[in-house]
Amino acid sequence: MSGFVEKPEPVQVPGLTHLHTGKVRDLYRDEAGDLVMVASDRLSAYDWVLPTEIPDKGRVLTQLSLWWFDKLADLAPNHVLSTELPAGAPADWAGRTLICKSLDMVPVECVARGYLTGSGLVEYDESRTVCGLALPEGLVDGSELPAPIFTPATKAAVGDHDENVSYEEVARQVGAETAALLRQTTLAVYSRARDIARERGIILADTKFEFGFESTPEGARLVLADEVLTPDSSRFWPAAEWQPGRAQPSYDKQIVRNWLTSPASGWDRKSEQPPPALPAEVVEKTRAKYTEAYELLTGQAWS
Secondary structure, eight states: OOEESSOOOOOOOTTOEEEEEOSSEEEEEOTTSOEEEEEOSOOEETTEEOSSOOTTHHHHHHHHHHHHHHHHTTTOOBOEEEOOOOTTOOGGGTTSEEEEOOOEEOSEEEEEEEEOOHHHHHHHHHHSEETTEEOOTTOOTTOEEEEEEEOOEEOOOTTSOOEEOOHHHHHHHHOHHHHHHHHHHHHHHHHHHHHHHHHTTEEEEEEEEEEEEEEETTEEEEEEESOOSOTTTEEEEEGGGOOTTSOOOOSSTHHHHHHHTSGGGOOOTTSSSOOOOOOHHHHHHHHHHHHHHHHHHHOOOOO
């Protein structure tokens, strides 16, 4: 089993139609046909959406995404129309809500990797490949790759794993021209973000993007959507502590994963029992990691 431990009821707002409750975001449509995306403070781990929220997390994700969208605007247009709160929306939506273009979404997670870790490391250890791409011998957990690689994945429903797929499979699903555009844009955006993060003492090990197409008078245009370059969608490591050959410290929910798999939680990940509530100390440490990432990347104090 997996999914929500406690699935929340959607908030009812006049003029908004609830479309979807995701792991972190709630999606609505307004009367103009635009999408309203609300980032909650929910946290997922090991395919479960946990019963404990991380205060400010949704606002950090939203504000950091907006900062990155601005830095990337010349490489890829984005889906944001407005950050104004819809009329009648609860006050808690402030700072975590985006009004966005409705796009024809591409059913592919566009992952860029500049370093070897996670599921990429697992495949590399088995076959010296990642998503079918051959890599040199001698790489270890945390190794920098010779060049960034595009390693797409299929998008999974809540409670399911995204699955890595080959570039050829993406081309088969969406067409060769779209696949080439996704790869080119993903690697260009990753490279820009990697360089910006590096200037701030942070390694962007890997990240995932979502894209959709917008109809324009000139034809379909690829648009960057969802969240970008947040601790939920990316692996950020402190550059000063980078040491290949081991798991790297990171600015994300690794604290939660570590606690869930420790004897302290009393939870058996292989059982069908949902994970327990997080202790206050783990919640605060996780919140601190999210806000630290925001502050280091943007140079702005979190408030």
